[in-house]
Amino acid sequence: MSNLSDKTLTELVGLIKSKQIKSEELTSEFITNGQKGKKLNAYITESFDIAKDKAKQFDIKPNFDCLLPGVPLAVKDLFCTNGVKTTAGSKMLENFIPNYESTVTTNLWNEGAFLLGKLNCDEYAMGSSNETSFYGNVINPLEDKVVPGGSSGGSAAAVCANLTPATIGTDTGGSIRQPASFTGTVGLKPTYGLCSRWGIVAFASSLDQAGPMTKTVSDCALMLEAMCGFDPKDSTSIDKKKENYSKNLNKNIKGLKIGIPKEYRVDGMPNEIETLWEEGKKILKNEGAEIIDISLPHTEYALPTYYIVAPAEASSNLARYDGVRYGFRSNKGNNLIEMYENTRSEGFGDEVKRRILIGTYVLSSGYYDAYYLKAQKVRQLIKKDFDDSFKKVDAILTPSAPSSAFKIGEKKDDPISMYLNDVFTVPVNLAGLPAMSIPAGLDKNKLPLGLQLIGKPLAEQTLLNIAFSMEEKINFKLNINKWWEK
Amino acid sequence: MTKENNNYFIKGKKDNWEVVIGLEVHAQVLSNSKLFSGSSTKFGANPNTQVSLIDSAFPGMLPVINEECVKQAVRTGLGLNAKINNYSVFDRKNYFYADLPQGYQISQYKNPIVGEGKVLLDMPNGSKEVGIERLHLEQDAGKSIHDMDPSSTYVDLNRSGIALMEIVSKPDLRSPDEVNAYIKKLRSIMRYLGTCDGNMQEGSLRADVNVSVRKVGDKDFGTRCEIKNVNSIKFMQMAIEYEAKRQVELIESGEKIDQETRLFDTKKNETRSMRSKEDAHDYRYFPDPDLLPLNIDQKIIDDLKKSLPELPDQKKERFIKDYNLSAYEANVLVSEKEISNYYEEVAKQSDKKLAATWMMGDLFAMLNDKGLSISQSPISSSNLAELIQSIKSGEISGRIAKEVFEIMIETGDNPKKIIESKGMKQQSDPKELEKMINEILEQNKDKVDQYKSGKDKLFGFFVGQVMKVSGGKANPQLANDILKKLLKA
Numbered sequence A: 001m002s003n004l005s006d007k008t009l010t011e012l013v014g015l016i017k018s019k020q021i022k023s024e025e026l027t028s029e030f031i032t033n034g035q036k037g038k039k040l041n042a043y044i045t046e047s048f049d050i051a052k053d054k055a056k057q058f059d060i061k062p063n064f065d066c067l068l069p070g071v072p073l074a075v076k077d078l079f080c081t082n083g084v085k086t087t088a089g090s091k092m093l094e095n096f097i098p099n100y101e102s103t104v105t106t107n108l109w110n111e112g113a114f115l116l117g118k119l120n121c122d123e124y125a126m127g128s129s130n131e132t133s134f135y136g137n138v139i140n141p142l143e144d145k146v147v148p149g150g151s152s153g154g155s156a157a158a159v160c161a162n163l164t165p166a167t168i169g170t171d172t173g174g175s176i177r178q179p180a181s182f183t184g185t186v187g188l189k190p191t192y193g194l195c196s197r198w199g200i201v202a203f204a205s206s207l208d209q210a211g212p213m214t215k216t217v218s219d220c221a222l223m224l225e226a227m228c229g230f231d232p233k234d235s236t237s238i239d240k241k242k243e244n245y246s247k248n249l250n251k252n253i254k255g256l257k258i259g260i261p262k263e264y265r266v267d268g269m270p271n272e273i274e275t276l277w278e279e280g281k282k283i284l285k286n287e288g289a290e291i292i293d294i295s296l297p298h299t300e301y302a303l304p305t306y307y308i309v310a311p312a313e314a315s316s317n318l319a320r321y322d323g324v325r326y327g328f329r330s331n332k333g334n335n336l337i338e339m340y341e342n343t344r345s346e347g348f349g350d351e352v353k354r355r356i357l358i359g360t361y362v363l364s365s366g367y368y369d370a371y372y373l374k375a376q377k378v379r380q381l382i383k384k385d386f387d388d389s390f391k392k393v394d395a396i397l398t399p400s401a402p403s404s405a406f407k408i409g410e411k412k413d414d415p416i417s418m419y420l421n422d423v424f425t426v427p428v429n430l431a432g433l434p435a436m437s438i439p440a441g442l443d444k445n446k447l448p449l450g451l452q453l454i455g456k457p458l459a460e461q462t463l464l465n466i467a468f469s470m471e472e473k474i475n476f477k478l479n480i481n482k483w484w485e486k
Numbered sequence B: 001m002t003k004e005n006n007n008y009f010i011k012g013k014k015d016n017w018e019v020v021i022g023l024e025v026h027a028q029v030l031s032n033s034k035l036f037s038g039s040s041t042k043f044g045a046n047p048n049t050q051v052s053l054i055d056s057a058f059p060g061m062l063p064v065i066n067e068e069c070v071k072q073a074v075r076t077g078l079g080l081n082a083k084i085n086n087y088s089v090f091d092r093k094n095y096f097y098a099d100l101p102q103g104y105q106i107s108q109y110k111n112p113i114v115g116e117g118k119v120l121l122d123m124p125n126g127s128k129e130v131g132i133e134r135l136h137l138e139q140d141a142g143k144s145i146h147d148m149d150p151s152s153t154y155v156d157l158n159r160s161g162i163a164l165m166e167i168v169s170k171p172d173l174r175s176p177d178e179v180n181a182y183i184k185k186l187r188s189i190m191r192y193l194g195t196c197d198g199n200m201q202e203g204s205l206r207a208d209v210n211v212s213v214r215k216v217g218d219k220d221f222g223t224r225c226e227i228k229n230v231n232s233i234k235f236m237q238m239a240i241e242y243e244a245k246r247q248v249e250l251i252e253s254g255e256k257i258d259q260e261t262r263l264f265d266t267k268k269n270e271t272r273s274m275r276s277k278e279d280a281h282d283y284r285y286f287p288d289p290d291l292l293p294l295n296i297d298q299k300i301i302d303d304l305k306k307s308l309p310e311l312p313d314q315k316k317e318r319f320i321k322d323y324n325l326s327a328y329e330a331n332v333l334v335s336e337k338e339i340s341n342y343y344e345e346v347a348k349q350s351d352k353k354l355a356a357t358w359m360m361g362d363l364f365a366m367l368n369d370k371g372l373s374i375s376q377s378p379i380s381s382s383n384l385a386e387l388i389q390s391i392k393s394g395e396i397s398g399r400i401a402k403e404v405f406e407i408m409i410e411t412g413d414n415p416k417k418i419i420e421s422k423g424m425k426q427q428s429d430p431k432e433l434e435k436m437i438n439e440i441l442e443q444n445k446d447k448v449d450q451y452k453s454g455k456d457k458l459f460g461f462f463v464g465q466v467m468k469v470s471g472g473k474a475n476p477q478l479a480n481d482i483l484k485k486l487l488k489a
Helices: A009-017 A023-036 A048-060 A103-110 A153-160 A177-183 A217-227 A271-286 A299-320 A336-347 A350-363 A369-389 A415-420 A426-431 A460-474 B067-079 B176-193 B233-252 B298-306 B312-323 B327-334 B337-349 B352-370 B381-392 B398-411 B415-421 B430-443 B445-452 B458-470 B476-488
Strands: A043-046 A072-076 A114-119 A167-170 A186-189 A210-214 A257-261 A290-294 A395-399 A435-442 A448-455 B016-028 B091-094 B104-107 B117-123 B126-139 B143-145 B154-156 B163-169 B205-215 B225-230 B260-265 B270-276
Touching: A009 A023, A009 A217, A023 A048, A023 A072, A023 A114, A043 A153, A048 A072, A048 A114, A072 A103, A072 A153, A103 A114, A103 A167, A103 A217, A114 A153, A153 A167, A153 A177, A153 A210, A177 A186, A177 A435, A177 A448, A186 A217, A186 A460, A210 A217, A217 A460, A257 A271, A271 A290, A271 A395, A271 A435, A271 A448, A271 A460, A299 A350, A299 A369, A299 A415, A299 A426, A299 B091, A350 A369, A369 A426, A395 A460, A435 A460, A448 A460, B016 B176, B016 B233, B067 B126, B067 B163, B067 B176, B067 B298, B117 B176, B126 B176, B176 B205, B176 B233, B176 B312, B176 B337, B205 B233, B225 B233, B225 B270, B233 B260, B233 B270, B312 B327, B312 B337, B312 B352, B327 B337, B327 B352, B337 B352, B337 B381, B352 B381, B352 B398, B381 B398, B381 B415, B398 B415, B430 B445, B430 B458, B430 B476, B445 B458, B445 B476, B458 B476
Parallel strands: A072 A114, A072 A167, A257 A290, A257 A395, B225 B260
Antiparallel strands: A043 A114, A167 A210, A186 A210, A186 A435, A395 A448, A435 A448, B016 B163, B016 B205, B091 B104, B104 B126, B117 B126, B126 B163, B143 B154, B205 B225, B260 B270
């Protein structure tokens, strides 16, 4: 069978289960795509040999009684993978090979999938363009001078360019949804606590959440079902029964109330975004949903709040990278302090250092109350905005990002303008809510734009159903010319 | 209360100075595994053999609270008559050190698990109450070993992540003796509870000491200095004495005390500056986002309270009431759980008063002499009880009992067996005794005559003769009675 990699994950699983294709066949096509796609720089580490072996093993003794039988998957290089280098996009971990496997990837492997490789990302997931990676920036498969978004940029590019049937990313302030929006793919950030954080290199613990990145909504439901679940090793994991998102996926959204927040408009936002948002409302109305105008009054404070809370946690989470026990160690320095200083100066990139400094500052004595404590209070207000709105509506529809994918280098030296790209996604992380981005159309430069659906805590099924219904009507098709293979 | 009649002060050139002391005690929690990981807490294992991925802070590792450690902290709080907080929070205390893998210590800052409580001390001039400010749970750090190599420092992470209780006292202590009594009382309470073994040599009980001085009669506290990590009571007392004198000298010569952290040099017997307040770490405490706040159901606290063992103060009251002991005796006998158990075993099988006398006299002297704890005593409680029974029944005299006791120390044998085999049994047959005494009187007719003519003092001579002839085994009471009777005739 040809062009297997064009197919959706759901289709591929169907073909494997009906024994029309073998895992080896499928795997070798994705490996070939990966080899041809080097220009994209989506991979940090390829584990193709391991994948081939796993595919062979699967075909010899197949087990079809699982969600992802014989499916090769590349994952963001923030998930620790047993025996396979895990870098978090940083020089600091350039030689780090974990001897343990993250819970989320373990869940995927338990459902029949296996590892294809580790995908590029912003260093420690800090970035919105994948330009902070020590391993070089990823290029958007849709246009060679454009970023794929970040921090899960490698993941988004890999799905978009058919290097992997689906993938997983992490989302601390939009790192799944914004790159999904930039690449015309589907990305979901689950409710905080739905997916275990155990074995994921931490950025900001109270915000980090892993989620699926896929071509379609069905694929998204399937991946989420495979990866989520209670984990006693993560104290913030939610102890609840696993849901059958893929089986329960349906397009009936009749009677659902969808909120449109007036605050999700920013200066200089392209007209196409407004247009696509309007079209989204229209589709929902036609499907029987009710559109309700709502207000989330503290939205404008979300970004500054996020850029206090996230760096604060990061400054502490990244303290462990000191060169003592694993990872990079500078060979300069004559004592412990100098070893720390040199290791961290040489091992971390500029954006990571910037956030460690911000985080250290906002937690310092004398500044704690004015920054960190105030940010925590505002965070509660932002959460309350959503709580209040969810008394009136079942979900909220917004744009995913205030722009389409921007040029490589365009915002690299302007951190504020880079941070502004997260303006529609960070409130969701601060409130711990589920949200997903689905492709909605193209802007005037033929670059994709996404719409974001935000749901009540643990209402992933509702989000998926709304997205499923919209997906059909929007009928978005990626037009990829595979320039990187030429 | 002895706050008023405290008689410990530093004599300065001009004034008498009162010493004000507060203690931060770090007590290692008795638990099989660490505070946030499953690693073993056993002492003395080979370096870095009890270290999980969590303890060594590998990427993506997350802490999960050990419920047993929480219960141990609650038990300890209850033992300190303290308020248990249903809601408490774990915070990160951020600083860099090679033996702190995470780059932060998980501790409790604003919301500790245990609030205010109190401890009663028995001092020679009465009892004294010492306030407890708080108790919180935190992780221990690893160990940096600086003396294994001339140029490198080695790190052992076995201790990294073991649960500690930091018990902070109010500045209520006024002398090295009170500090001694306070530490011993804390240790005793925790040993009774089984929440900390209190072993200072192994580092499971350590303390930071806050010391300040003020003129006797002054109401305001002076500026305090903190002496770090002193790990024996003796050193603590020496450090306090040195530090108080240093402060008095400084103040009296017109200088000011800098609030600072000081180290005690055990070799030179002095404290020296480690870092000033200005150089103090900014620990950037904030709630640990990896852990949810700790919510303890009141029922759990109530159940733990119900299952609490009898504690030293209660036991002391009971000993006074049930065993007729003096406050002093009771105090000594409840100071350690093992001692109190030993006493009760002996008392129940023999005589409560004699049991106390023998333990506090001969037994403690022997243990002290041999450097043994009560659980290592060569004389078991049942053997001591038997010995006391033998005295009570008149089988042996008190004097013989001491000899038997000596043999028991050497052999660990049962006293009955010793008495039998060595023929140490007391002669208590009146007929036998009367026969022997008659013979003695026959042989000493002259003395008998003198006695009868008024020389009462000679009675002692006859007793001596009876003991000599009987080899010390004559029942003294009986011998006395018979002697008196026969001499009257």
